[in-house]
Amino acid sequence: MLRLLSIIFLISLMAQPACKSPELTIGKWQDGLEIRRLSPGLFIHTSPINLSNGQVFPCNGMIFINQGEAVVFDTPVYEKDTEKLIRWLQDEQQVTIKAIVPTHFHDDCLGGLSIFHEAGVKSYSNRLTYELAKSQAEVLPQTLFDGSYTFQVGRESVECWFPGEAHTKDNIVAWVPSKKVLFGGCMLKAVGAGKGNLADANVGAWSASMEAVKKKYPKLKLAIPGHGDSGGMELLDFTIKLFNDQISAIHQDAKHLCNHQFYGFRRVSAELPIRTISQDSVAGQGLVPQ
């Protein structure tokens, strides 16, 4: 009997893939900030947004760390949650935050931008994000790119890419080639999600833009949406289907209200110095302003 038990124990040990690190979760998004480690160096940060109807809704962002450097995609909506995220990265992980990248111009991407700037972190965005944010945001991204941009992070890289209009006219996705992980932001829907806030959307182009993402990253292993659960290629297929055949039917549901109009951003015209970097920049080249 004892022998049988030890064989079962050995088999169960062998069944666990030795190279796979366990998923790790720190905090709860309902309390302000949740950080989930998916694999070494790859994290999802999730924080709340309070909607005007009293609902509280979780918003995802992505963190990629390699060799002591980090790039963060999307800020938490609120400054206090953003402070927690920066403290965790700088104090606990002891990494240098190389860049913060809002993936579109809504508050669940750039609400905490001023806190990153105060911490000395440089911000980068699609030029269209800057243009759209100008009319509503207090603080704007500092360095702009057109179309795509690749960050060198330690020995690895992360690519940003604008696949076309969808949830907004400026939405980009981020791709970690070494992990085959896509951060789709709010243009990527969790399976079963509604269409969300369509106030700034292009529902007619959405499916085609998502088809372009699918075509560009056919080998993806993990897809992270702006809200809700991650998964695989089925999130892209779900999103494509959701906006196919329904182009004329523009309905808003209450599930995704990440737009500024629901919780009042002050309009402040901002005149900030802008650095411009060219399209398809090679990793790291000309990236860091002196």
Ligand SMILES: [Zn+2]
């Ligand atoms: Zn949005």
Ligand SMILES: [Zn+2]
């Ligand atoms: Zn959103």
